[in-house]
Amino acid sequence: MPHNPMTSSWVKQGKPSEAQNISLIVGLKVEQENLAALEKFFWEVSNPKHEKYGQYKNNAELAEMLAVPAVRVNLVKEYFEKAGAIAEVNVHYDAIKVNMRASLAEKALNTEIYWFSHMNAKDTMIMRASSAYHLPRDIEEHVTIVGELLQFPRIAAPKVAEAVSTGNVSSGWSTGCGTSCGTTFVTPKILSERYGFPYTVSNQKAANGNTMAVAEFQTQYYKQTDIDSFNSACGTTVSVDTLIGKNFNTAGVEAELDIEYMAAVAPSVPLTVINNVQYSLLDWVNQISALDILVHSVSYGNDEAQQTSTSYMTQCNTAFMKAGAKGISILFASGDQGVCGREGCGLFGTGAFHPDFPAGSPYITAVGGTDFVTKSVVGAEQAWSSGGGGFSDTFDIPSYQASAVAGYLANPSADLPPSNLWTSTGRAYPDVAALGGTVNYYCVATGGRFGGVAGTSASSPVVAGIFALLNGLRLNANAPAMGFLNPFIYENCGSFQDVTVGSNPDSGRYGFTAVSGWDPATGCGTPSYGALAAKAMAAYTK
Template sequence: MRLVLLLTALAAPFAFATPASSCGEHKLKERIVPPRGWTLHGPAPADHIIRLRIGLPQPNFPELERHLYAVSDPDSERYGQHFSKEEVDALVAPHPESVSRVDSWLASHGFNAEDIERSSAGDWATVRVPVRVAEKMLNTKYSVWKHAASGDYLVRTTSYSVPEEVHSHIDVIQPTTMFGRFKASKSTVHSFEPESAAAAVLKNAVVSTGAARTIDNPNGGPPVDASCNTTITVNCLKQLYNAVGVTAKPAKGNQIGLTGYLEQFANEADLQQFYADQVPAALNTSFKFISVKGGLNDQNISEAGAEANLDVQFAFGISFPTPGTFYSTAGRPPFIPDVGTPTDTNEPYTDWLDFVLSHPNPPQSISTSYGDDEQTVPRDFAVRACKGFAQLGLRGVSLMFSSGDGGVGDGDPDPATQQCFTNDGRNATRFIPGFPASCPFVTAVGGTTRIPEFGIGFSGGGFSDYFSRPSYQNKAVGKFLAGLPKGTYKGLFNPRGRAIPDVSAQSNRFRIFLSGRPVLIGGTSASSPAFAGFVALLNDVRLAKGKKPLGFLNPLLYSKAVSGFNDITTGNNPGCGTPGFNATKGWDAITGLGTPNFGKLVKLVT
């Protein structure tokens, strides 16, 4: 019945002009200044193939957002009443007139209906097109651009236009002005080292001298093993976050998912070694692998991905035996000028979004450890991707993203070389928030370290320049800002922006297995899958009691569940030649609301 009502509402007539003709004057859609670090290499080959993604307007998205907050607010009578795939598709579907006009425009350039790939809701249309045709369609010129630091190449333009009669029927077209790299250096893996001799010496010293083997738990739970101050394991996290002895049932279809990009895959042999080491009950179990757009699953152990192994081992280790899914999405941005005309790739997280939105039952808890500097992602594109995350939230999915490893800046530890400048041609000094963490419809996870915990210096935090502060943050973030000394970092951040992170978790010296050997790894890429594992455990308890999954978390976290977090009050996240923000009582721009106390949270959410 709810779907029928939605479809009826969406059928209301729109006021449009006469049907589009096959040609017309072009009107500028977007123009950018090339981001810092990119230089013009040469003209793009005319036959180079681009998968051109055209985003059609979603006229009823405000209605979707209203429903999202209603089903995510624990004080609402509609809390937990998530929508089906079909209901969400109806809310974001473009008006038929927009579809008709865009189709006519594409037809004028030789595209038939069978040439157009459409998203589940019809709000994206994708065509494969050679550069010479794309340039005519968009009245632009594509070039090959080189990234100085990495040597990567991209085929992009700095502006594009569309005929005036379709201008209002298109939100965004990419790849055009999108220079975001979404590279391994931005996957938020902060450190990578063999398990140190120092850690082994400390373990042996504890055994041989009879030194204290446990640390009082500052979070009120049972004691924490002393080794957790040098090496983080699944048991360490369960001890510290008050979840000792907690094992999923699992109940009523509960699932957890992880996304992998940039040719990363998780090695099953490494996972078995990890389970033998830390979760013996999980031995000989695995996870479901799903390839998106040709994503890899190469099980050559020497080629395993550090990021993918970290995510899989800890998220699935914490939430075992909750069924886990690993999505491997193909797509590497670089274009190689010397190999003919290879197919260009799209921004991979929207390929994943298209895929997961097309399926009726995605996992209820999903973590992603990748991102870009917000300013390298065109605003129109960021807004559309963020709306895709909102669709998943309305369907009952909790999305976690790492907040980034640059503190308030770009992650360069040398203040003399940090590049904290705007990409708008002014080169003004500015803090650099990350995206998708800055999207208000996801949960951004920052990082802590040691016991007692403090905010780790690389924990990404700050304020979005694209998205305004959502109402669920007003009280907590307003208090933080009011406590800053007057004039602190004036002009370096947007105090009205969506604030990150929302929460945090341990993020340093995680013991994983990679290519058959134990190593220590860290970053907010460790925090996010670990936090997602605990969310999956909370969903398990809720589903076992006949309740709905948590879905979009943030309205709950900032209200009813705020007392379920361990407040972190020390640490800072330097960057851009500044000390960054300090951890403080309540929410702060390095650790958010703090780290989870599962024992308290499970009572608050069930």
């Protein structure tokens, strides 16, 4: 799908300089029977009821399963090398990362490449093709997609409160961060009280091999001085143990939110920050599927309709399955525009819903957003009105959630939106939720000050940190990591704290209503660490 200036938030600028390089992921064709074997294995090792649960494969074994012919790999690799690229084949032999001058890429792909800037973040620049690309026929038959040439990411920064609030609120709200976080902001202490996890490193038992990561894209960097300020105020021990990619000493609120809260929830688990300069989901997922980091939180996505093509999403899904087959858990924020997505629900708010990808992928865990029902009272939660949720227009309902979704659709309390606005047979999301709304913002140290931040960008690292702690319990008992989480989540939906109030219309007229049990506003609900810990251990000892 070439760039459409009428609907895109990205604006075409000038051509790259003669010396400017571009990096692209070239997906190689995998025979259908081998993809089917990968998917079958993925479901088996992810299902707590299956005899192969937790019996993951390593990179070499996955490469053997995919069995991409060497002649195919070499033919495509040599084509791009002759065109002037440095070409690197991934460990599974199903993708090639090429780095070459943009002018040479134009010739190799028979297209034109331009810089594009985002209308809401003009300092954010990406290179993309302005028209469709074409490969020679003898090469094209071996390639599924050249990733990121036509795909434009959603830039949706978290909602930021201007200043720390110190107004009068209900008694009993103690942030644990002194005066730095005022009296209304969510902090690690508040999250621990609500979700029941032990949030100090002295109360957590580290496990050998336990790891977690956050993904950041392009200009999202972090300042160590901000992390130090957060630790000093809140008594946390947040640290970045490993950096993959670059970091500049500038404050990105998204990055610092991710780091401060994932590491505050799970300080006993080493944290890796993966920075992808290209804004490339495909590059990132191919990168992490080759690594052995067990839990990943990502605040990235776009409307399904805004993705390059179904083949692009399918290529991402294959990489998600490879990660799951290795025992890796991937959690994505569900989005901050309710059912409407980036494209919106039309002038009068009655237009079709726009589901998110990757949140709508059947092969990842999507995390929605909630608010406290009563401001500054740790207790019952309600659906955040802007929390992403709904039904995919591309992917069918997977078996792990079929019963839960059927229960929702049959529930009179759901008060379903008009059926012509959404696809009731599609993969439904989110799977779970956590605080992320604007009733009580998260307290974040960023840019030398403390302020409030909201969004499912906050929800995802919190839930990911909790599952990293559950991995630690399993690893310390010589059990495998939890891997792809959704079969476990839906089998144990009752172990989450049910959210039965609110809906997610955002700016539209309609949304999905939170009801008893699973719903497409808050999933199975928000974490209850004690209950989940018991179920996580029981799942492997069955």
